[in-house]
Amino acid sequence: MRLVKRSPWLMGLGVLLAGLVTAPGARGDVTSDESGTLIIFPKVVSDGVRDTLIQLSNRTNSFVQVHCFYINASGTCSLTTDESCEIDADCPTNEQCIRVCNATNFELALTAQQPVQWRVSTGRLTTIPSAPCRPGQNCQCTVDTSGQLVCPGLLIGQNQASFVPPVGSQFVGELKCYQMNSDGDPFPGNALKGTATIEDLSSAQISEYNALTVAANADVGGGGLNTDKELRLNWTGTGAGELNYCPASLVFTANAEGVTDAFTGATISTELTLVPCSELIEEDLPAPVRVRFVGYNEFEQPLSIEAFSFDCFLNRRLADLPVSGGGVFVNGNQDLWKIRISPRPINVCYSGSNRGSSCTQHSDCGTNVQTGPGGTVLGCLPASGVLGVAEEFYSLGGSVGTAAFNLRHEGSRSGFGDIITLP
Amino acid sequence: MKKMWQAAARMGVGAGVALVAMAGIANARSTTNRPASIVVWPKIVVDTSARWLVAPTDTRLMLSSTNASGIKQAHCFYINATGHCSNDGAGCRDATDCGGRGECVPSWNETDFDVVLTQEQPLAWYASDGLARGQFPLEGPFRCNAPFVNLQCFSDAQCPNNVGCNTGQSNLGSAIPPVPEDPFIGALVCIQFTGGSQSVPDQTATRDKLYGDATILTGLNPARYNAVGLEATGNPVSNGQLVLADGGNYASCPGVLILSHMFDGAVDPITNNVAIQYISDLTLVPCSNDFSTQTPGRSVAQFLVFNEFEQRFSTSRTVDCLFHATQLSRIDTRNPARSIFSAGVAGTLGGQTRIRGVGGVSPLGSGLLGVAQANFPTGTLSSAAYDLHQQGNGRSDLMILP
Numbered sequence: 001m002r003l004v005k006r007s008p009w010l011m012g013l014g015v016l017l018a019g020l021v022t023a024p025g026a027r028g029d030v031t032s033d034e035s036g037t038l039i040i041f042p043k044v045v046s047d048g049v050r051d052t053l054i055q056l057s058n059r060t061n062s063f064v065q066v067h068c069f070y071i072n073a074s075g076t077c078s079l080t081t082d083e084s085c086e087i088d089a090d091c092p093t094n095e096q097c098i099r100v101c102n103a104t105n106f107e108l109a110l111t112a113q114q115p116v117q118w119r120v121s122t123g124r125l126t127t128i129p130s131a132p133c134r135p136g137q138n139c140q141c142t143v144d145t146s147g148q149l150v151c152p153g154l155l156i157g158q159n160q161a162s163f164v165p166p167v168g169s170q171f172v173g174e175l176k177c178y179q180m181n182s183d184g185d186p187f188p189g190n191a192l193k194g195t196a197t198i199e200d201l202s203s204a205q206i207s208e209y210n211a212l213t214v215a216a217n218a219d220v221g222g223g224g225l226n227t228d229k230e231l232r233l234n235w236t237g238t239g240a241g242e243l244n245y246c247p248a249s250l251v252f253t254a255n256a257e258g259v260t261d262a263f264t265g266a267t268i269s270t271e272l273t274l275v276p277c278s279e280l281i282e283e284d285l286p287a288p289v290r291v292r293f294v295g296y297n298e299f300e301q302p303l304s305i306e307a308f309s310f311d312c313f314l315n316r317r318l319a320d321l322p323v324s325g326g327g328v329f330v331n332g333n334q335d336l337w338k339i340r341i342s343p344r345p346i347n348v349c350y351s352g353s354n355r356g357s358s359c360t361q362h363s364d365c366g367t368n369v370q371t372g373p374g375g376t377v378l379g380c381l382p383a384s385g386v387l388g389v390a391e392e393f394y395s396l397g398g399s400v401g402t403a404a405f406n407l408r409h410e411g412s413r414s415g416f417g418d419i420i421t422l423p
Numbered sequence: 424m425k426k427m428w429q430a431a432a433r434m435g436v437g438a439g440v441a442l443v444a445m446a447g448i449a450n451a452r453s454t455t456n457r458p459a460s461i462v463v464w465p466k467i468v469v470d471t472s473a474r475w476l477v478a479p480t481d482t483r484l485m486l487s488s489t490n491a492s493g494i495k496q497a498h499c500f501y502i503n504a505t506g507h508c509s510n511d512g513a514g515c516r517d518a519t520d521c522g523g524r525g526e527c528v529p530s531w532n533e534t535d536f537d538v539v540l541t542q543e544q545p546l547a548w549y550a551s552d553g554l555a556r557g558q559f560p561l562e563g564p565f566r567c568n569a570p571f572v573n574l575q576c577f578s579d580a581q582c583p584n585n586v587g588c589n590t591g592q593s594n595l596g597s598a599i600p601p602v603p604e605d606p607f608i609g610a611l612v613c614i615q616f617t618g619g620s621q622s623v624p625d626q627t628a629t630r631d632k633l634y635g636d637a638t639i640l641t642g643l644n645p646a647r648y649n650a651v652g653l654e655a656t657g658n659p660v661s662n663g664q665l666v667l668a669d670g671g672n673y674a675s676c677p678g679v680l681i682l683s684h685m686f687d688g689a690v691d692p693i694t695n696n697v698a699i700q701y702i703s704d705l706t707l708v709p710c711s712n713d714f715s716t717q718t719p720g721r722s723v724a725q726f727l728v729f730n731e732f733e734q735r736f737s738t739s740r741t742v743d744c745l746f747h748a749t750q751l752s753r754i755d756t757r758n759p760a761r762s763i764f765s766a767g768v769a770g771t772l773g774g775q776t777r778i779r780g781v782g783g784v785s786p787l788g789s790g791l792l793g794v795a796q797a798n799f800p801t802g803t804l805s806s807a808a809y810d811l812h813q814q815g816n817g818r819s820d821l822m823i824l825p
Contacts, residue, residue: 033455033812051693055683057775059814113729115683115775119692132732132770133689138697139766140690149692153731153771193812195683197797199693204799205644208807210455251458253487253545253636263481263549263640296543298560300592338487338545392638394645403645403807408634409456410489 029237030246030277030387032406035059035193036213037186038231038243038420041175042389043209043273043315043404044070045198046121048169053197055117056177056211058110060191066110067180067422068164069103069281073173073313087310089323101173101286101312105423106165107180109156110191116163120175122149123166126157173313174275176420178231179216185227186422188216198391198404207404209389214243228374233277233385234417246277246385246418248411249342254390256297257318258331266394266401272321274314274341277385277418280350280378283370286312288356290344290383293321297334307344311356340410343383350378372421385418451654451674452817453792455810458489459652460615460625461665461673461822462497462635465794466648466706466747466808469551470606474513475520477804478642482550486613488540490632494592495625496618497538497633498824500714502610503603504745506530514606516747531719531744533712535825536599539618540633541592553601559594610708610745611635612822614665615655624665624824626672630655639796639808646808651792667710667790668819676710676790678815680778684795686730686766687752687759689773691799701766702798705754707746707778710820711787719744720820722780722789726754728763731771736763742780742791751776780817788820 044052058064077083077091078098084090085097110116118124119141125148133139133152141151148166155163175196181187194211214233217224223240225231235241255261255268276287289312293305305322318337319327329337349359353366362369362379369379387407394401453459470480488495505514510525518527540546541561548554556562564575567582568589574581576588577595602609615625615633635650653673660672667673685701709720721743728736738755740746748754752762759765766772783789798806 029456031454031456033810035812035814053693055685055773057681057683059681059812111733113735113775113777114731114733115729115773116731117685117692117773133766133772134770135760135765135767137767138690139686139688139770139772140695140697141692141772143695151692151772153773154733155731193681193683195809197693197807199691201694203803203805204691204694204696204699205803205805206797206799206807208797208809210810210812251487251489251634253485253547253634255547261483261640263479263483263551264643266643296545298545298547300541300544300561302543336485336545336547338489338543340489392645392647394640394643396643399643399803401643401645401805403638403647405636405647406455406649406810408458408489408649410458 029244029412030212030214030409032210032212034213034215035190037179037188037190037192037216038214039177039192039194040212040275040387041194041196042212042275042387043198044120044173044175044196046167046169046171050198050200052120053117053199054120054175054194055115056192056194057115058113058191059193060189061112062189062191063112064110064189064191065107065180065182066177066192067105067107068175068177069105070167070175071101071103071173072171073099073101074170075099086314086316099286099312102284103281104165108163111156116155118164119149120167121169122147123162123164124149124151126155126159126161126163128159130154172315176279186225186231188218188225190215205400205402207391207402209404209406212387216243217241229422230372230374230376231420231422232417236412245412245414246387247409248413249340250386250388250407251338251340251410252390252407253336253338254318254329256331256333256335256337257327257329259335261394264394264396266396269393270318271391271393272316272318272388274386274388276312277387279420282373282421282423283351283378285351287384288348288350289386290346290348291386292342292344293339295329295337295339298336299334303328303333341386343385346383347380348383350381352379372419376419382416385413452677452813453674454652454654455649457652457654458631458634460630460633460655461653462613462633462650463708463792464611464635464637464650465708465792467550467602467609467611467637468639469602471551474606475516476641480639480641483547483638483640484550484611485545485547485636486538486540487545487634488543488632490542490629492542494618495540495632496616496622497540497613498616499536499538499611499613501534501602502612502745503532503607504609505604505607514604516608516749519749529743532717533714534600534603538597538599539594541594548599550602551605553599556598559597561593562595563590563593565590608747624660626655626657626659641804644804644806646796646806648794648808649810663715663824665822665824666819667821669816671819675816676792676820677813678779678817679813680791680793681812681814682776682778682795684751684774684776685772685797686769686774687750687762687764689766692772698801699799700801702750702800704750704796704798705748705793707742707791707793709742710790710792711783711822713787713823715823715825720787721784722791723782724791725779725781727777729775730769731773738763786821788818790817790820
């Protein structure tokens with residue numbers, strides 16, 4: 001009987017120590033240089049021209065289980081279905097850009113401090129045994145008869161089964177993963193960190209960025225991360241809340257689209273990728289995003305795009321913001337732009353017959369308003385926060401050099417924050 | 424009585440732990456995500472004659488202000504870490520740049536300058552060129568105040584009757600020199616000042632308004648990274664000594680840097696072409712520097728390397744002013760094939776390396792900052808720079824201003 005007696009004091013101490021050990025962020029911020037419980041790779045490309053190498057690591061000395069979902073964000077016009085699109089303006093008049101944004105789920109496990117990597121198009125197989133590389137030999141992966149990658153190393157999984165599934169060669173979208181416990185529920189271990197390398201298949205030009213991570217509140221008894229299958233990004237770093245809030249705005253400095261680099265003579269173009277902080281995986285619905293762009297050039301002159309809308313994912317050159325060929329942050333408007341991207345302070349219907357419309361209450365969203373797994377009504381909610389990454393292209397004489405970089409974050413959202421519903 | 428003592432002890436310990444936990448959460452450390460008051464570019468390379476690298480190389484630096492109203496001044500220090508070969512005096516990064524005929528003798532010096540940024544302004548320059556008078560976007564000429572608004576001016580002294588020159592917000596007072604030699608390897612540190620006649624390190628409500636970027640251009644190949652920021656705490660700086668610590672003037676440097684990397688010699692898993700193999704380089708700089716006596720920070724970087732099998736290896740190297748490993752597999756040996764950073768030795772393609780700065784010369788600390796670059800050196804050069812991850816707060820570091 002003595003053995004099963006539990007001390008509330010020790011439990012409290014344990015919770016506090018767990019909080020101390022696992023809380024990596026100093027504040028309630030999304031970061032790209034700390035580990036977290038939720039990790040986001042905003043730009044994953046496997047389109048036959050480029051492919052992506054994902055590196056995912058466990059920062060802790062504990063065994064970690066991870067649940068991931070690829071979100072395929074390719075879009076087509078509502079009537080002209082053979083035409084791909086990013087936003088409605090890319091489609092013929094009176095047509096809409098329809099993004100399916102369906103998720104492909106998979107799970108994996110990482111041992112203490114373990115780094116793993118995989119090629120997105122092929123995925124990676126678990127093979128037992130997998131012999132290590134040897135000095136003097138080429139250290140490389142092979143492609144299995146199933147088309148999946150087999151690499152030297154250790155993966156925890158069923159032999160000859162996918163450690164990570166392949167996405168094929170027509171994928172553009174994002175990858176989100178969260179740490180979970182053995183029951184499959186989100187676990188606030190804050191152990192995950194990663195990088196993505198996007199590579200041109202013909203020239204081997206690479207761009208690399210750090211994945212974005214969101215720390216979770218380990219204070220389970222005090223309103224921290226729970227098991228209701230709704231990840232709420234509503235934590236300031238202290239008090240109640242599940243995961244850190246998304247930033248109030250993103251900011252980055254870019255060369256004006258089309259400007260000539262004086263050192264190389266190359267023409268520079270920048271591609272911006274944005275993903276919503278909110279994600280309706282369980283309901284299989286794209287999250288509506290409403291943002292405002294404000295840019296300042298080196299002469300302190302401002303330009304803005306006031307109301308820009310997209311669903312689920314945006315991957316667009318500055319030359320095409322706000323519309324194709326009609327970019328404002330371009331060469332003719334000076335050489336350098338500092339651009340701030342902020343979610344608009346409005347409410348939007350996340351589901352229902354009026355999905356995507358501005359609203360003030362749930363009833364504005366019409367019929368079939370859905371409810372999340374934890375009971376949150378997915379009707380009239382604040383427009384989603386955004387996260388992103390950018391990539392520069394230096395073009396000269398048919399050759400292209402590339403470089404990706406992380407965006408800066410300013411402030412934190414407040415109030416409801418964001419929501420990710422899990423299957 | 425005994426039970427009461429135990430209860431009190433438990434409460435005390437619990438409260439203590441709670442305080443420690445709270446302190447751990449409340450204190451900040453360096454960031455590559457947020458604007459800050461100290462901005463550090465750990466790696467700047469200029470090699471316009473391609474003496475070190477396969478193609479002419481320059482670094483394009485960006486410094487931006489997020490301040491919505493008013494100017495911000497950045498007081499900056501180029502740190503020249505270029506060594507010189509013992510045989511011919513040529514610039515070098517390590518002995519391999521001396522052609523095997525001499526040693527690379529390390530050297531260190533700093534050059535400081537000021538940049539004045541107007542509200543929300545981005546600025547960019549090439550490290551090889553700098554920005555001279557006449558090259559800044561907002562330098563005038565301006566107009567004298569009424570009633571002499573038709574007169575052009577650059578300063579108050581040029582306007583009659585002491586009416587003053589209406590400069591508004593401008594870059595006047597800025598001058599960015601070129602880096603002092605070519606080839607060059609070094610770092611840049613900029614500290615946000617309040618500006619004006621009594622300019623001091625900015626601990627006002629509008630601190631933390633600067634961020635920086637660097638793009639290393641080797642031929643047509645760009646490698647861009649975010650400069651590292653250290654946020655101000657609001658505690659005024661005294662005697663020109665900037666304390667980077669919990670309870671100090673600025674955020675702590677990280678306790679541990681974490682580098683995700685492919686091991687050197689790993690065949691690119693994307694193309695699976697054995698001719699395309701990863702070679703990564705790493706640059707580390709100390710958080711501490713004594714700019715007043717030209718004494719660079721110095722510490723020992725301990726490397727703890729994990730492969731996919733969870734096996735670990737370790738090594739260490741001294742970081743004196745700036746440490747640049749032209750390839751990871753030269754950190755621990757002159758024979759890269761036998762390095763713990765080599766894929767053949769590590770046994771797997773990918774690795775994770777934890778880097779901790781220890782030692783340090785009092786009163787300076789031992790914290791480190793850094794940046795990495797993945798390279799495919801064969802065929803058409805391809806590379807990508809990326810920021811390191813971090814964990815925990817380091818101990819106290821110190822920057823001493825001249």
